[in-house]
Amino acid sequence: MNIDPRTVGARVRMRTPSLTPLEARVVNTITGRTDMDMTTSLREVAEDSGVSDAMIVKIAKKLGFNGFRDFREALVSYQQSDVASLHSEISPEDSSSDIVRKVFNTAVQAIEETMSILDMEAFDRASTLLHGARQRDFYGLGGSAQIARDVSHKFLRIGLRSAVFDDSHMMLMSAALLGPDDVVVSFSHSGATSAVIDATRLARQNGARTIALTNYNNAPITEIADVVLCSTAQGSPLLGENAAARIAQLNIMDAIFVSVAQRDFASAESQLARTMKSVDSKREK
Structure with a gap:
C-alpha cells in the first residue's frame, strides 16, 4: 500500500478511539518504539506488546492497513519523515526556548498532517x-x-x-x-x-x-x-x-x-x- 508518510500518524490517531482499551494500549506500545525498522518481526512486536501475532494483525487491519507488514512499512516511513520528528514531549527540565520550540513544532506538525x-x-x-x-x-x-x-x-x-x-x-x-x-x-x-x-x-x-x-x-x-x-x-x-x-x-x-x-x-x-x-x-x- 503506497501512502503519503505524513498521513500515517494521523491515520493511526484518528482510528485509535474505535479500538478496545487493550488494542489502544498495543498501538501505543508499537508507535512508541524507536527501534522499529523493516526487519522488525511480527513475533517480536507481539511479544513486546504482550499479545498474540493474530492480535497484531487484527489491529493493523482495524487501523486500515493490509496487515502487519503494511503497517510496519508505513510506520517506519512516517517515523523517518520530517513531520514526525517535529513533535517532542515537554519535560520539567525544559528551558523557555525549549518550550517555545516544542509547542510551535507541535502546531506545525498538526498543520502539516492535517493538510496531508x-x-x-x-x-x-x-x-x-x-x-x-x-x-x-x-x-x-x-x-x-x-x-x-x-x-x-x-x-x-x-x-x-x-x-x-x-x-x-x-x-x-x-x-x-x-x-x-x-x-x-x-x-x-x-x-x-x-x-x-x-x-x-x-x-x-x-x-x-x-x-x-x-x-x-x-x-x-x-x-x-x-x-x-x-x-x-x-x-x-x-x-x-x-x-x-x-x-x-x-x-x-x-x-x-x-x-x-x-x-x-x-x-x-x-x-x-x-x-x-x-x-x-x-x-x-
Whole structure:
C-alpha cells in the first residue's frame, strides 16, 4: 500500500478511539518504539506488546492497513519523515526556548498532517454550501466555540452573516428553526459532544445541511454530517490534543473562508472595504 508518510500518524490517531482499551494500549506500545525498522518481526512486536501475532494483525487491519507488514512499512516511513520528528514531549527540565520550540513544532506538525489528510472534495462541498446558504449557524462548546466565533467574524467581514451558539438549549432552538436552505457547521474536537450532536441531528431532520469539523473521522458526529472535515494533532500530557488541533481547525476554516470569498470576489472585496472602514475610526491615529 503506497501512502503519503505524513498521513500515517494521523491515520493511526484518528482510528485509535474505535479500538478496545487493550488494542489502544498495543498501538501505543508499537508507535512508541524507536527501534522499529523493516526487519522488525511480527513475533517480536507481539511479544513486546504482550499479545498474540493474530492480535497484531487484527489491529493493523482495524487501523486500515493490509496487515502487519503494511503497517510496519508505513510506520517506519512516517517515523523517518520530517513531520514526525517535529513533535517532542515537554519535560520539567525544559528551558523557555525549549518550550517555545516544542509547542510551535507541535502546531506545525498538526498543520502539516492535517493538510496531508484533508479531503478536498469535502472542502469544496463545504465551501459551496456555506456560500449559498440562507442562514449559517455554528455550534460548539468550550474551545470549539472560539473557533466558531473566529470563523463567524471573518464571514461578517465579507458580508456573510452567521450566528454562533455555545449553549445546548440555544443550539436546539436554532436547529428547530432551520430548513433546506440553511447550513450548520458543528465544531467538536472529540466528535462525541452530546449537546452538539443532538442539535446537529435536529438541524438535519429539519432539512438543513450539516458540516462537521472534528479530529476523528469515525466519531459519532460524522454519522449525521453531510460533510466531514478532519483535523489531526498529536497530544501530549500537558498540552493535550486540543491546543494543536485548534490551530489546525482554524487553518481549515481560514481556507474555507478564502474559498467562499473567491466565489464572488468582487462582492467580498467590496464588503471587506466597507466593514474595514466602519471600524477604522476606532483605531488610534
